[in-house]
Amino acid sequence: MEFAELIKTPRVDGVVLHRPFLPTVEGTLCLTGHHLILSSRQDNTEELWLLHSNIDAIEKRFIGSLGTIIVKCKDLRIIQLDIPGMEECLNIASSIEALSTLDSVSLMYPFFYRPMFEVIEDGWHLFSPEEAFKDLESMTDEWRLSEVNKDFTVCPSYPSLVTVPKDIDDDTLCKAAAFRHGGRFPVLSYYHKKNGMVMMRAGQPLTGTNGRRCKEDEKLINATLRAGKRGYIIDTRTIAVAQQAKARGGGFEQEANYPQWRRIHKAIERSNILQESLIKLVEACNDQSNSMDRWLSKLEASNWQSHVKEILTTACLAAQCIDRSGASVLVHGTEGTDSTLQVTSLAQIILEPACRTIRGFQALVEREWLQAGHPFQQRCAQSAYSNGKPRSEAPVFLLFLDCVWQILRQFPCSFQFNEHFLITLFEHAYASQFGTFLGNSAAESRVKLKLSRKTVSLWSWVNRPQELERFVNPLYEPNSLVIWPSVAPQSLLLWEGVFLRWNRSTKFLDEAYEEMVHIIEYNKELQNKVNSLRRQLAQLETEDSPLQTP
């Protein structure tokens, strides 16, 4: 298919653009295969380059022959285009609609994007399971890297290499896989160096209504326990939801079959509820006419903050079991690709200082989200303005980032990255020139789409020194401790950086950030100066001393 077929009117003059915080611009609107561009051809105004894939929804309005298109973006921005001529306006609108809802992944921009920068360190090769396993090997010899899934047949959503207990052979893995939702047999998620406890994740066990059991599954997870020790199974669903799952062939671990494990149920909601929550929250944030009562009641009704609290609470629980109770943990929900990953990745942020560095966080996203098979493409197909029939989109990753932001707010000195880094990841998960978040699993992205050969990795760009600089938290001081966030509602805030970003100017907050950077940089400059002076002095003293002695 040619993009040209979809572009009914490639260009309209005299279009007026309204967008948040910037002056109105009049210029020429151009549609290309991947971008909506508005240029005034004047040097002093900013052009608009908008990826079609960033467009969540559009609305058309007409007053006489003047048409208006409201473009609602996945990054939550809303822009308005006034287009003279009804026909032009309709053509543009239908073109945008077609181009922003392309079904075929291979037509997405990352496959066409050629970087304007030299790729020094290829992000596609930075974080391999082999590398992660090398780290693990240096701490323990109780685990092995299994190739049982090398052709993605045992578990289509797992990577080709997974870490499993050393004493468990591939046969056992295959049998356990048959007993777990989506073939997601228990694998290692995190090894806590401090006490050797581990966190594993899986899909729900397929016990069904008649209480099926699987000895291999039991053997597999028991192999992660030290002699005489008990472990915890954290089911991210309420007991009621887990019970209901039995009717559809799912279920949870029966005490009788897993006597060494204690099961705890939490209440993280499923994706369709999270999506609804996002839509309500953004609607509330965008309504400037709200009275205080109405705003607070809409904020409450959206339930977004409740989801943040519940996810953080569950992550804290997992971390507590490991660090405080000295027990190993298995986390799962239904599929094991959403709430499970929120919990395992946040628990690692809490427990593992390395995850709070920029590189470590990338590795975490790569390990616990991309390779762990979070279906990014499905989940991020639409954002808060989606009004069609909901399919499988859900702000699962955004909620994870929100929770990280909450911890960052509470421990502003313990993270190497800043809020801007988290917002950037949010944007790229929904629309990007990079291929990192394309596809739904390792099998799909690495093998079928050949992303690593055909697209550029987000990390290749992020890790360039010029870019990295913008993501560094000036207050960062490595903190080797476990950090326990408060999950009291009084301590959890609305993430303004994302949800109010286009509604209120951040000028004054940005200035405060710059001021902070200045204070710290000036200090560094002084330190260098003083140190070099001290060296000079010391040198002078040693040179002078022979002269002074007669």
Added chain:
Amino acid sequence: MEKSVVGTLYLSSTHTIFVENSDARRETWVLHSLVGSIERPPTTPSGSPLVIRCKNFQVYQLLLPQEKDCVDIQASLIRLSRPDRYGELFCFSFQPNVDKEEREKAWGFLDLHAEFSRMGIPSNLWHITPANHEYRVCDTYPSELFVPKSASPAVIVGSAKFRSRGRLPVLSYFHRDTSAAVCRSSQPLSGFSARSLEDEQMLQAIMKSNPASEYMYVVDTRPKLNAMANRAAGKGYENEDHYTNIKLHFIGIENIHVMRNSQQKITDVGDMRSPSMGDFLWGLENSGWLKHIKAVLDAGVFIVKAVAEEGVSVLVHCSDGWDRTAQACSVASVLLDPFYRTIRGLMVLIEKDWVSFGHKFSHRYSHLEGDPKEVSPVIDQFLECVWQLMEQFPCAFEFNERFLLQLHTHIHSCQYGNFIGNSQKERRDLRINERTHSVWPHLWENRAEYINPLYRADHSQSKGILRPVTTPYCFKFWKGMYSPAERGVALRQSPSDSLNAVREESQQLEEELSAHQEVPRETDAGQGIHAHTRHMPT
């Protein structure tokens, strides 16, 4: 949640003191005058509980082995925390190591004369009137009042007669850039038809003192319905037919009773033990607190727009002109004038708009056993407006949250004499200056603790007028005030403290450098800070 510790409880005449049994023998001192309520939940097998709630929202939970002790302590504390005459207040027995001369000097630490002359007053249009000498026209006003030069003594006295409790229109703040003034008063005694030529002339004189403008605003900070209801009692608001060239504007800040109930609810919200997010947000909405804070800030924003943008003078009043009027005038001043965003400036503002103009501190903050209906968190709301502004403009204020919390505590604690009584006259009659100490120099000496590291006198946010956004989503729950328990948890890492430490170190480095040779050339990055560090108090 804090861990519990075992120790010994002592009651002195002024404090409850808890000494831990641990080796460190850490002590906790709680002033009796800061105690708001003492509850005694039912005795349990492990002992008799006692809950002390302080007026600064700190809560102490004690468990005593003997029920009898618990009953006795509660009775003593109730008596000690609610004195029924001024002489029993802590400030009259508080003896810091300060001699008489120093004490006198301390009371002169803030000079309101100097403050008005900073504004350019007296001028050819405004002057001091001796009319209130010995509090003759108004016993709740300061003895020195600034009024339009053109207002004759007869107009002043006549206007005072036509105003509730004699609180006539006088100058609160003069905006040099536009020559527009913020004046304050109480409601007029207009009823349904009464008028006073002198009062009309007074407003005319105020309007004329701003030569550039042809009208002035009268801002009635009450909801219009309340203002109308007052007419039946012979009070009310200005009749626009009688006053030439005034524009009446109602703001809708609720009365002290509504605010008292609202704060009780927000305190309960802050106090909740592990609430769900829904409970918390519902409680926040149900309290109405943020709505009231928004109303106060909106009043300030309206005045600022009039004074700074339209260049029009404003007369602000409510009923008596000592609660909502004080809030509106002082919020407007903080927005208008960068000086009030400094440590010293905020002290001056509180001294001027609140202390000198007869805000009834002892009634509102129940310093003495008295009418509970007089109690209301009026200045709390002002302090919170400042805090909300600090959240929006992080570089604009010289002080930090701790300073606001400390002010709040001192207003309630009665350790110093500044906030005792309900008017200047009352404080004079109590001989506060001779018998108690002033808190201002004490706060000033400790100002290093209250510094906001992001503040820089030459920063664009520190200069000029603040134009806050008052959309509901801009208002936050003030955790530092209402959830002291969470305050501790979430401030384990304070960027502000660590930045202050960095700045302190920079200053030492600068000193070391200049001792050796010259300070480094100012680079683009360092330039601002460099100027900044020199402003740092030593």
